[in-house]
Amino acid sequence: MASKDKDLVEILEEHKQIDIAKYINHVSAPQAGAIATFSGTTRDTFEGKTVLELRYEAYVPMALRCMKSICSSARSSWNLLSIAVSHCLGPVPVGETSVFIAVSAVHRADALDACKFVIDEIKASVPIWKKEVYSNGEVWKENSEFLERRMDLGKKDEMWNEKEIEVEVERHTRKSCCGAKVKVIEEGDKK
Numbered sequence: 001m002a003s004k005d006k007d008l009v010e011i012l013e014e015h016k017q018i019d020i021a022k023y024i025n026h027v028s029a030p031q032a033g034a035i036a037t038f039s040g041t042t043r044d045t046f047e048g049k050t051v052l053e054l055r056y057e058a059y060v061p062m063a064l065r066c067m068k069s070i071c072s073s074a075r076s077s078w079n080l081l082s083i084a085v086s087h088c089l090g091p092v093p094v095g096e097t098s099v100f101i102a103v104s105a106v107h108r109a110d111a112l113d114a115c116k117f118v119i120d121e122i123k124a125s126v127p128i129w130k131k132e133v134y135s136n137g138e139v140w141k142e143n144s145e146f147l148e149r150r151m152d153l154g155k156k157d158e159m160w161n162e163k164e165i166e167v168e169v170e171r172h173t174r175k176s177c178c179g180a181k182v183k184v185i186e187e188g189d190k191k
Helices: 020-027 060-077 108-125 144-162
Strands: 007-012 034-041 049-058 080-088 090-093 097-105 128-134 137-141 165-171 180-186
Touching (some): 020 034, 020 080, 020 097, 060 080, 060 108, 097 108
Antiparallel strands (some): 049 128, 080 097, 128 137
């Protein structure tokens, strides 16, 4: 069985609960010495505010591609048997699961490390947006992992800005998704 066949990645439509047993069963195998899981649930308070529910929206085709790519990255870093990832869309009341991850491996360290990596990467990079609904209002939330990733990218931009570089922009004559091609020329590469 190919590694992509060992991965189960799903985004569930509104009002469908995550069947945790389904995902644990998917990653179960006789050679698995460990199954690590993460269940992200809606808590009842946040910073002193009463939370009624979380609401999730996503750009589903891109979110699925990103989640599959994360699974592939996890496989390249750890010796894994199977991965299962599920995320809900729509309202998720207090106490219910919005995201579930199960990872199996021969050894626990691989399963635990990969499980943490998968949730951290989902929160940092997958186009799924969360709104917290309180008893006295609501707010769209950015995940701290996303903000940290954005700050890290900003630091890389600062490193580029510290170097004197020239940017050439060439317009494509035919239509494409990107419209312009950018070529970065560093100081030493100028002719």
